[in-house]
Amino acid sequence: MMLLAWILGPFCCGFAHIAAAAQAAGRAADAAVRTEPAAFAIDSQPLHDALQAYSQATGRSVLYDAGQVVHLRSMAVHGALDPDAALAALLQGTGMQARFASTGAFVIVPVEPPASTAVHGEGGIALHAAFYGRVQRVATSILCADAGLSIGRYRLAISAYVSGSGELRRVKAAAQGHAELEPRIEASLEGARLEIEPPPALIQPIVLLVTQQAGRLKACAS
Structure with missing residues (x-):
């Protein structure tokens, strides 16, 4: 099975509950994602609340580990700002950073430590490539088997942890314009069982993105 629309990437670390900010704009079926400068009025507050306020103002879906932000406070963000600049300002000094899976979805993770030497070299690269390829094939097979999901007709970001035995856990999805499918x-x-163990030094959670295509058949081609 081939699936060219998937983009997979490692993000950063910890094995805890993943929370999705429940924002009004992101949960509306036809919510628009704001990319132009906008007026922000977000006070310094618990980071969880600030992320929800930001998501509501921009329409961007955000995935994050609730345990990693529970004791953090955001910076205040006021005035007319580019959404990217506003997000960077909001996160300043928190030790967290944004990693975008698409224009309309991003993941909040800790600032990355120096890359592990375990993933360097031909052997480490090959192990990670084989693992991500397996994740792609398994996810593709499962999602494309459900015709009701219409994979490929909208942007879909997925965050998941992988257990030591190779199962997807704490899966969270952000389906742009189709929150009812999440x-x-x-x-x-x-x-979902990957039938392969995660490689050494796998940085988690992993994030998957399926981009919008002309139709389901292209995204789920076999």
């Missing part, structure tokens, strides 16, 4: 996508992938 619980179904998460349930479909939760517990």
